[in-house]
Amino acid sequence: MNLTRLQPHQTYRIGIRAYSTVNAYSESHSVEIETFPDPDDIERVSVNSTSLRLRWKPPGNCRRFLLQYAIVGQNDFTLLYDSEEQSSGQQVAVARGNDTYELGSLLPKTLYRFVALIYYPDWDVPYEWPREPKLFQWETLADRPSAPGRPVITQLRSDVYKVSWEQAKDNGAPLEAYGLEALVHQPHRPVRSLDRADSTEHSEDADDDGPSPGNETRTWRASSAWTSLTTTTVMPETSGWNQVYNGTDTYWIISDRLIVHTNLFRVRARNSFGWGPYSNESLPMREAIYSSDSFLMLAFVGLLVITVTGITIAVICVALRRNEKHKPFPADAGVHAHLPDVELANLRELPRRGNFVHSNNILYGTSSLFTAEVSLLPHIRSDQIYMTSSSLLGSGAFGEVYEGIVKGVDGEAETLVAIKTLKKGAKEHEKQELLQEAQLMSNFKHKHITRLVGVCLEADTLLIIMELMQGGDLLSYLRRSRPLPGQAARLTMLDLISMCQDVASGCRYLEEMHFVHRDLACRNCLVSSTDPRDRVVKIGDFGLARDIYKNDYYRKEGEGLLPVRWMSPESLVDGVFTSQSDIWAFGVLLWEIMTLGEQPYQAKNNVEVLNHVREGGHLDRPKVCPNEMFELMKYCWSFSPDERPTFRYCLEVLEVLRENTSENTQIIAPYPAKLHQEAVSNPSYSIDEACLPFTSGRPYCRCFSPTNTANTMAITLPD
Numbered sequence: 001m002n003l004t005r006l007q008p009h010q011t012y013r014i015g016i017r018a019y020s021t022v023n024a025y026s027e028s029h030s031v032e033i034e035t036f037p038d039p040d041d042i043e044r045v046s047v048n049s050t051s052l053r054l055r056w057k058p059p060g061n062c063r064r065f066l067l068q069y070a071i072v073g074q075n076d077f078t079l080l081y082d083s084e085e086q087s088s089g090q091q092v093a094v095a096r097g098n099d100t101y102e103l104g105s106l107l108p109k110t111l112y113r114f115v116a117l118i119y120y121p122d123w124d125v126p127y128e129w130p131r132e133p134k135l136f137q138w139e140t141l142a143d144r145p146s147a148p149g150r151p152v153i154t155q156l157r158s159d160v161y162k163v164s165w166e167q168a169k170d171n172g173a174p175l176e177a178y179g180l181e182a183l184v185h186q187p188h189r190p191v192r193s194l195d196r197a198d199s200t201e202h203s204e205d206a207d208d209d210g211p212s213p214g215n216e217t218r219t220w221r222a223s224s225a226w227t228s229l230t231t232t233t234v235m236p237e238t239s240g241w242n243q244v245y246n247g248t249d250t251y252w253i254i255s256d257r258l259i260v261h262t263n264l265f266r267v268r269a270r271n272s273f274g275w276g277p278y279s280n281e282s283l284p285m286r287e288a289i290y291s292s293d294s295f296l297m298l299a300f301v302g303l304l305v306i307t308v309t310g311i312t313i314a315v316i317c318v319a320l321r322r323n324e325k326h327k328p329f330p331a332d333a334g335v336h337a338h339l340p341d342v343e344l345a346n347l348r349e350l351p352r353r354g355n356f357v358h359s360n361n362i363l364y365g366t367s368s369l370f371t372a373e374v375s376l377l378p379h380i381r382s383d384q385i386y387m388t389s390s391s392l393l394g395s396g397a398f399g400e401v402y403e404g405i406v407k408g409v410d411g412e413a414e415t416l417v418a419i420k421t422l423k424k425g426a427k428e429h430e431k432q433e434l435l436q437e438a439q440l441m442s443n444f445k446h447k448h449i450t451r452l453v454g455v456c457l458e459a460d461t462l463l464i465i466m467e468l469m470q471g472g473d474l475l476s477y478l479r480r481s482r483p484l485p486g487q488a489a490r491l492t493m494l495d496l497i498s499m500c501q502d503v504a505s506g507c508r509y510l511e512e513m514h515f516v517h518r519d520l521a522c523r524n525c526l527v528s529s530t531d532p533r534d535r536v537v538k539i540g541d542f543g544l545a546r547d548i549y550k551n552d553y554y555r556k557e558g559e560g561l562l563p564v565r566w567m568s569p570e571s572l573v574d575g576v577f578t579s580q581s582d583i584w585a586f587g588v589l590l591w592e593i594m595t596l597g598e599q600p601y602q603a604k605n606n607v608e609v610l611n612h613v614r615e616g617g618h619l620d621r622p623k624v625c626p627n628e629m630f631e632l633m634k635y636c637w638s639f640s641p642d643e644r645p646t647f648r649y650c651l652e653v654l655e656v657l658r659e660n661t662s663e664n665t666q667i668i669a670p671y672p673a674k675l676h677q678e679a680v681s682n683p684s685y686s687i688d689e690a691c692l693p694f695t696s697g698r699p700y701c702r703c704f705s706p707t708n709t710a711n712t713m714a715i716t717l718p719d
Contacts, residue, residue, distance in 0.1 A: 007035065008036060008038045009034070009035060009036070009037035009038065010034070010035050011032055011033070011034045012032070012033050012035070013030050013031070013032050014030060014031055014033060015027060015029070015030035015031070016028040036059060036061060036120065037059075038129070039058065039116065039118060040059075041056075041130075042054055042055075042056040042114050042116065042130075042136040043055045043056065044138050045100060047138060047139075047140060047141060048140070049108040049140055049141045049142065049143035049171070049172075050105060050106050050108060050140065051102060051103060051104040051105075051106060051140075052102070052103045052106065052112065052138060052140065053100060053101070053102045053103075054100065054101045054102075054103070055099055055100045055101075056099055056101070056116065058083065058099075058116070058118070059118060061120065061121070062119060062120055063119050063120065063121055064083055064084040064118075064119040065083045065117065065118045065119065066080075066081070066082050066083070067081040067101065067114065067115075067116055068115050068116075068117065069103065069113065069114045069115075070112070070113055071107075071110060071111065072112065072137055077115070080101060080103060106140050107171075108140055108141065108142055108143035108171035108172050109139065109140060109141065109142040109143070109171055109172020109173075111138070111139045112137060112138060112139070112140070113135065113136065114137065115129065115136070116129045117129075142171055142172025142173045143171045143172065143173075143273055144171065144270075144271065144273045144274050144275065144276040144277075145168040145169060145170055145173075145268075145269035145270065145271050146168050146169040146269075146276055146277070147168060147268065147276060147279045148165045148166060148167065148168040148178065148267050148268065148269055148279045149165045149166025149167075149168075149279060150165065150166075150280040150282060151164070151165045151180070151265040151266065151267055151279060152165065153254075153283065153285060156443050156513065157443065159514075160253065160254075160514050161253070162251055162252070162253055162513075163180065163252050163254055163265050163282065164251040164252075165178075165250055165267050165279060167250055168268075168269035168276060170269075171273075171276075173272045173273055174271060174272075175248070175269055175270070175271055176248075176270050177246055177247060177248060178245070178247065178248065178250065178267055178268070178269050178270075179243055179245070179246050179267065179268050179269075179270065180243065180244055180245035180246075180252050180266075180267045181242060181244065181265070181266050181278075182241070182242055182263075182264070182265050183240070183241055183263045183265075183281075184240075184242050184263075252512075253512040253513055263284050263285055264283075264284060264285070265281070265282040266278045266279055266280070266281050266282070267279045303375050373439055374439070374455075374457075376442070377438055377439065377442055377452075377454070377455050378442070378452070378455070379454060379455060379456070380409065380454035380465055381458060382456055382458045384406050384407045384408055384409070385404055385406055385419065385456060385463070385465070386404060386405045386406075387403075387404045387405075387419075388403050388404060388405060391403040391404060393418060395423075399420055399423060399426075399430075400420070401418055401419065401420050402418070402421070403416070403418060404416075404417050404418075404419045404465075405417065406453060406454075406465060409453060409454065410453075415453065416470075417453050417467060417468050418465075418466045418467070419463050419464070419466075420463065420464040420465075420466065421461075421462065421463050421464075422434060422462060434462060434464060435462070437464065438452060438464045440515075443513065443515075444509070444510075446505075447505075447536065447538075448502050448503065448505045448506030448509070448536070448537065448538050449506045449509065449510070449538055449539050450466055450467060450469065450526055450539065451466065451467045452464070453465040453466055469526035469527060469528050469538065469540075470527075470530070471528055471529050471535065472526070473522070473523055473524070473525065473526055473527070473540065474499070474525035474526065474527055474537055474593075475521075475522040475525075475592065475597050476597075477527045477530070478491075478522065478592070478593065478596045478597035479596065479597040481596060482596050483667075488666040488667060489596065489666070489667040491596070491667065492663065492664070492665055492666060492667065493661055493665040493667055494661050494662070494665060495532060495535075496593050496667075497629070497658045497661055498535075498658060499593055500590055500629075500654050501651065501654040501655060501658055502536060502537035503520075503525055503537055503539065503589060504586070504647055504650045504651040504654050506538060506539040507520070507539070507582065507586060507647040507650075508646075508647035508650075510539070510582075510647075511579050511582070511646065511648070516578060516581070516582055517582050517585075518581070518582070519563055520539075520566065520582050520586055521563060521566050521588065521589055522589055522592045522593065522597060524539065524540045525538065525539055525540055525589075526538050526539075563585075564606045564609050564610055565599075565600040565609055566584075566585040566589075566600070567581070567584070567585070567613070568580070568583075568584035568585070568641070569614055569616075569639060570641055571584075572610055572613060573614060579646075579647070580641035580642070580644050581641070582647075583636050583645065583646075583647065583650070584644065586636055586647070586650065587618075587632070587633045587634075587636025587637050588619065590629065590632065590633050590636070591619050591622060594622040594624065595622045595623070598622075600619055601619065616639050618633075618637040619633070619637075624667055626657065626661070628653065628656075629657065632650060632654075
């Protein structure tokens with residue numbers, strides 16, 4: 001018989017009674033026993049970020065004890081010390097004379113729990129100390145960050161390279177920045193050496209020869225001296241490790257000047273305790289580029305082999321089918337045509353919803369994609385794609401967007417997605433444009449740019465699958481959030497600044513990747529969720545909302561539709577699109593957000609806007625707008641492109657403005673009444689697309705008055 005749950009350090013009297021009837025019994029002699037006292041507490045002597053020193057004196061009457069430890073929340077204990085084997089774990093230094101134990105190689109800022117298993121004489125089951133609710137647990141101190149992952153160089157396209165690394169562990173203090181360093185080699189310079197003996201000999205000969213044709217002699221010997229300059233073996237001059245990036249991102253776009261001269265990269269992280277250790281060095285730059293090119297070459301060769309094999313099989317099948325024509329056809333044989341998947345065939349018959357629209361972005365040129373480039377896109381099988389009810393999100397002139405579910409992607413059982421497809425009868429160049437768009441999006445890996453999930457190219461089907469942004473486009477979201485007159489808006493000033501910051505973060509990424517958007521506006525940004533806690537604004541897929549907001553565009557002679565109200569002076573005059581012109585459009589986007597989606601230059605038609613901007617004009621200050629925000633807008637609208645800020649600067653200004661803005665700052669202003677539709681049609685912006693030749697050789701267009709369409713006027717367009 002085992003007696004359990006006795007109290008420590010108590011005396012118990014134990015006897016046995018034997019009952020024969022209810023009241024008759026006999027009793028043995030009783031014995032007294034005393035339970036052992038509780039062991040001493042385990043004490044912490046000292047602690048730092050990676051080690052703990054403990055003191056504990058085991059009970060004198062135990063025959064064996066074990067000390068163990070584990071991270072709080074985990075049940076896997078590690079041996080600290082075993083008295084019977086007189087051994088300890090590899091991470092422990094034991095000083096038995098003082099009953100101290102030092103445990104090293106611990107994780108910084110981590111809570112550890114310690115227990116002792118005590119074996120008493122004649123007892124095989126250990127006594128676990130401490131007993132609940134008592135606990136012995138201590139936390140190590142915070143420390144500098146760990147080393148980040150080894151930098152990896154990736155070729156994004158022919159002239160753009162990215163170096164990225166895995167995030168470092170913060171070790172208990174938030175990461176403040178990463179420092180990326182490059183081992184830079186200076187350009188190769190030939191080193192010339194002059195044989196001093198020869199030079200001296202020539203000089204002496206010149207002196208011995210006297211003054212007779214001296215000039216000619218000296219000239220000839222000077223030439224000889226220069227020819228004695230010999231070019232030695234050319235060696236690169238290494239200037240050592242130089243810091244090339246300091247920021248919070250875990251990637252950096254390699255600048256043009258470093259692509260040739262950089263050999264290695266290394267990175268370290270910093271928190272409030274200082275800089276952590278360096279990562280392992282990257283592969284040499286040329287090897288990384290070579291490995292990337294080799295992968296593309298292998299992919300191309302593999303596809304070429306598959307294509308040749310497929311053609312061979314097709315030729316064999318055609319030959320066999322011709323032979324089959326001479327055989328009698330069974331009378332009862334049914335004709336089984338290949339039935340397309342119902343899920344994909346019935347897309348256009350489903351009801352529509354108005355948060356998303358689609359059309360091609362005419363501002364982007366297209367070219368045929370190499371098979372190798374298409375093969376590098378993430379591919380999704382058609383049997384992984386399922387459509388939801390009421391799945392049509394929007395439609396444009398050439399394509400449609402649907403809501404759907406993709407199974408088995410990114411380790412998730414099901415993922416909500418938006419699916420873009422071309423309409424029936426799409427032309428080949430339209431298919432190329434859609435593939436070009438997918439290939440463009442595949443370059444982007446950023447939390448504020450819409451993510452490409454994959455493409456489906458099966459059974460003559462072309463589908464572009466993107467992450468689903470359930471809040472719709474930003475312009476519609478802002479207009480839906482307008483308050484009634486005199487009431488506070490659902491969005492606070494902090495919400496608006498956060499949206500601006502989200503877009504600026506995505507634009508900074510595009511700027512670093514050397515991509516020019518050329519159509520930056522609220523209509524081309526998407527909102528992840530209507531819930532403010534989960535709301536993230538992302539730059540959309542470059543022209544998704546062209547058709548529904550067609551009045552925002554203007555057709556100039558010989559060109560596609562242009563977003564005049566968002567275009568910079570140099571874009572309007574010379575057709576030049578750069579990161580600086582994107583900055584101008586970003587300033588207009590800030591204005592849109594601050595006005596909850598108002599139309600820029602409301603009182604002007606497109607031609608008046610064009611002339612106004614060319615003459616140095618810009619938008620007025622919104623009714624509700626912080627001073628710092630409007631100053632940033634005006635900075636973005638600097639007439640000279642060189643005087644405009646970078647997106648990095650814009651992001652820094654918005655981050656400071658957000659930190660200085662209270663969460664409770666409400667917006668109460670005479671905004672336009674809340675709209676019940678996703679977009680409005682303003683006939684004052686419509687211009688007849690048929691341009692007629694003018695007698696002077698300059699084109700003009702017929703513009704229709706919003707009040708009387710019978711009245712027309714001729715307007716000369718700018719060159």
